[in-house]
Amino acid sequence: MTAMTKAPATPAALRVTGLSKSYGSHTVLRDITIDVRAGETLCLIGPSGSGKSTLLKCLNLLETPDSGEIWLGETCLTAARADVDAARARIGMVFQHFNLFPHLSVERNVTLALTSVKGMGREQARQSALRRLAEVGLAAFADRRPAQLSGGQQQRVAIARALAMEPEVMLFDEATSALDPELVKDVLAVMRDLASAGMTMAVVTHEMGFAREAADRVAFMCDGRLAEIDTPDRIFERADHARLRQFLSQVL
């Protein structure tokens, strides 16, 4: 019989192989191999300190891995001569804290990188910002200052800001965990819309409901390792990894 490897249905947008990272003697990521397929929503779950944020930071080159490779499409981001700024512009990142500029209007927060990094003209950038703000339900808020918005609205501005750069991949690190509970759902709804629209996303989240409904696959990280990766059904209904079962019993 010929052994044939079945090709994945869709190509990998992001591919990580053998990624390791230590801080001093503390190993935080151990030999992680994982991919995010084009159009896929991959949720990353796991206990505090398991390395989820560090993995996302490595993907966005905010941290330098000690070993392993990261590929964004055909570009090797970890190659010695990689153009880090160009690679970063292709990856959108949304953090727990939105880091909007308080002295700038919502619109200017969204257009800043378009005009300064992409060199886009002011009017074209404005149109693009208004389109993105409309997508996150904030078209009417363009002229406000961030302080005049709720936390959930500010986070949606941060998402619009990332989307305006037209990234190939969006990374979310606990985008809702600093929000009051009643504000979480609007941000999750925006993320769900993005997922349905076919955006490629890697989402670190403690929102198990979101992971279950919106993820194509769920990855469970534990002690710096990728312990499980599977469909939400199998992760949540038929978890056979003892640490995963224990983790789920604490968070569900």
Ligand SMILES: Nc1ncnc2c1ncn2[C@@H]1O[C@H](COP(=O)(O)OP(=O)(O)OP(=O)(O)O)[C@@H](O)[C@H]1O
């Ligand atoms: N800059 C740093 N210097 C030293 N240690 C760090 C640094 N950043 C993270 N760590 C350590 O690396 C480990 C993994 O941290 P990381 O932030 O990736 O975990 P996490 O899975 O995102 O956790 P949480 O769910 O609490 O956000 C932790 O033990 C943390 O203390």
Ligand SMILES: [Mg+2]
């Ligand atoms: Mg984290």
